[in-house]
Amino acid sequence: MRLLVVEDEARIAELVRSALLRDGFAVDVIGLCNDAREALATTPYDATILDLGLPDGDGLRLLKELRGRGNAVPVLVLTARDAVEHRVAGLDAGADDYLIKPFAMAELVARTKALLRRPGGALGITLKAGNVVFDTIGRDVRVADKGLVLTRREIAILEHLMRRAGRVVPKSVLEDKLYGVDDELESNAIPVHVHHLRRKLMDHAATIEIHTVRGIGYLLVDSRS
């Protein structure tokens, strides 16, 4: 799940970004209205977290434009303006939910997940391959209806491979998705996680296999088909 955070205050943006990353989301952060407009026009985000007060424009106007173009991306609005009329204006402009600053990061994550769960919101909430079912919101993996306990990074790898089942996922893409700039990345980190993931899938009689495409990356296939 890829999220866009539009927030110009660097400190808040970083807190929001790291809270969402911890929950397994891929996160882009943008601080300007114009850049956000461009990103939203070119990238199919699963949800957007939008601060209303931006240095080069009003988030509300951006939101209205977005809805005017028929873009239905779920939007959680952030604002310091704690007035009922602003809340109403935000919802009128097409926001799906509203959060007043300051807010708890846990609250932001919970609200974001709620947006993604809404019908008509993000697609691909439940991924299926073979006898494996992945709930991308609950971060819950089941094999033949039995729960499978995975680490956060194993889950993230499995999600990316399931989203692209039957297609090769380059190792560099998994590295980008899994590790932020501050994380130390050992050169064998991804292969080690994949190794553990494979063993867990095998132990649970999963009917999917993760193939190594030497020098490139990984490929998830349904071994029954």
Ligand code: CA
């Ligand atoms: Ca702001």
